[in-house]
Amino acid sequence: MRVLICGGGVIGATIAYFLARRGIAVTVIESTGVACAASGKAGGFLARDWCDGSALAPLARRSFALHARLTEEVPGDWGYRRLDTYGGFTDFRRRAAGRNGPCNLAWLSDGVVVSQALGTPETTAQVHPASFTAAMMHAAIAHGAELRRGRVTGIVRRESPARVAGIAIGGETVEGDAVIVAMGPWSLLAAAWLPLPAVFGLKGHSLVFDTGAQVPGEAVFLETREANGTVLAPELFPRSDGTTYVCAISSESPLPLDPARVAADPGAFERLEKLCANLSPVLAAARIVARQACYRPVTSDGLPLIGRVPGVAGAYIASGHSVWGILNAPATGEAMAELIADGKTRHVDLSPFDPARLPRLDPARLHAAAGG
Ligand SMILES: Cc1cc2nc3c(=O)[nH]c(=O)nc-3n(C[C@H](O)[C@H](O)[C@H](O)COP(=O)(O)OP(=O)(O)OC[C@H]3O[C@@H](n4cnc5c(N)ncnc54)[C@H](O)[C@@H]3O)c2cc1C
Known part of the structure; x- marks a missing residue:
């Protein structure tokens, strides 16, 4: 099985790490540079319980614990400290x-x-987000993942039953059995390729x-x-x-x-x-x-999209993490690896983040949704 991850931000890199650690073949396709966008320019602040009372609470609490564990598991210094x-x-x-x-x-x-x-220090911490993302990508590569430079321009599909067969980078096809859209705000573009809600x-x-x-x-x-x-x-x-x-x-x-x-x-x-x-x-x-x-x-309801894309086997999305993408990357990566490798998650219930909960963006409205 080969998993193709579109986007080398903190979400793509962390999913790659958790998949590669389980021995699954992974290719990350990044158009511009690992952590070139929000994942390299965020604050990197982490809080254990600031999402309590919302559907994000279990993801945030699991992530806060995983951030501490990753400092012991993964080589490198990304400025993790409690404060x-x-x-x-x-x-x-x-x-x-x-x-x-x-x-x-x-x-x-x-x-x-x-x-x-x-x-x-019990409840709040920080990382340097660019260094954290780079460390996750290096650790994924150390476990066998590939990083490719390229702009994903489409999903290659087989019909009846509908399932992904790979991605397109311009005129080239890269074959894969599963595709994860993790292009941060550019995940909006994937609504032209797959039945997905808007990400702004x-x-x-x-x-x-x-x-x-x-x-x-x-x-x-x-x-x-x-x-x-x-x-x-x-x-x-x-x-x-x-x-x-x-x-x-x-x-x-x-x-x-x-x-x-x-x-x-x-x-x-x-x-x-x-x-x-x-x-x-x-x-x-x-x-x-x-x-x-x-x-x-x-996203339109403030919660991320994490899980299977409805109606297309092998298609997944992990995006829309808003102000907590650095915090919530580890539990997102772990849960996506469980979903793809085991068919279900063990640590965090992803149902509040099911992409099917929101209406699909009409591809004809994509230009307007992107802000003109
Ligand atoms: C000012 C600011 C401060 C923040 N502070 C914090 C904080 O303190 N704590 C916290 O937890 N979160 C914080 N966040 C939120 C966090 O930065 C984001 O939620 C997180 O970085 C999103 O990561 P991502 O991987 O989904 O997206 P991105 O970082 O946007 O990565 C997407 C990647 O996809 C690539 N890409 C795009 N299109 C294509 C394509 N067609 N083909 C291939 N690759 C493509 C891009 O080049 C990019 O590298 C902050 C955000 C901002 C804006």
């Missing part, structure tokens, strides 16, 4: 008071009020600062307001490699069909730099080592 997490808001009238709230985080401006603890892309911007040892390993979630009244929710993640990642400023700008052509919205980096300079004198003085934009994949 404290705080929440707060800005009130720049407090500057004169000279403190930033009940939990005083000295690296933040006096106008930042850190008002609550949101997580402890929501854009986010981020900066990475070289902060050295000046910032302790504590994650911070804030709410603030720009001078024109726009409310923003910046997330600040100091990393073990001496950088600090900050993301904010989302938009619904249309997804470019080529992942290599993702670019920032005009003015977004300038707004984010100004915001960061207000939040922390350390950030104001630090060199910026990356300015990034990327799209997270979302």
Whole structure:
């Protein structure tokens, strides 16, 4: 049996690892570069229980445990660490008071009020998402998986009964017995090839600062307001490699069909730099080592699509993980490997994520769904 995985983001790479570990032949087809999109530009924040109360809870809890286990099983360093997490808001009238709230985080401006603890090392952690994705891909390759560069342009099918026979890369066919669509927001394109619901892309911007040892390993979630009244929710993640990642400023700008052509919205980096300079004198003085934009994949009901594509044997999808794709990649990879190898999952019930729960996107509406 050969499984073809379309997309080398965190979801594709992690599924490849769990399949290859079981001795199944896997080929990952990636158009642009492993972790070139959201999987390389995300925050990499992980939480054990922040999805509690939603259908995601079992996937998130299993994933949080697997993230810890993977650091023991897989060679490499992707900056995994447990951390404290705080929440707060800005009130720049407090500057004169000279403190930033009940939990005083000295690296933040006096106008930042850190008002609550949101997580402890028991419940929150982080990874460097690009390094994590690369490590999963290397580990898959070490277990025999192949990585191919190529843009998937279609699914090759046999009819009556309908089942997949491979994928098309332009005029070339790559044969396989199972195909998994894991193209993040570009999974939308697969709705032209298979009966699938829409996956949309929501854009986010981020900066990475070289902060050295000046910032302790504590994650911070804030709410603030720009001078024109726009409310923003910046997330600040100091990393073990001496950088600090900050993301904010989302938009619904249309997804470019080529992942290599993702670019920032005009003015977004300038707004984010100004915001960061207000939040922390350390950030104001630090060199910026990356300015990034990327799209997270979302579905119409907010839950990912993980499982069999209805009506076409051998076709699967794992996409639409929204803000928790880095967290939920390990349990998704494990569950997809179980589904394909054993016919059913053992650790997480995938029925809330069944692609058949949502209406199929009419391929004639694909262009409009992609944002024109
Ligand atoms: C600003 C921001 C911060 C985030 N922070 C966090 C966080 O702290 N914690 C967390 O858990 N999640 C976070 N996320 C969410 C997370 O980044 C995503 O859910 C996750 O990266 C999605 O992974 P993916 O593999 O599905 O998609 P992607 O990373 O988009 O990967 C899809 C891959 O498919 C490839 N591809 C596309 N079309 C084709 C084709 N035709 N043929 C072959 N390959 C193709 C692309 O090149 C790409 O490499 C964040 C997202 C954003 C935007």
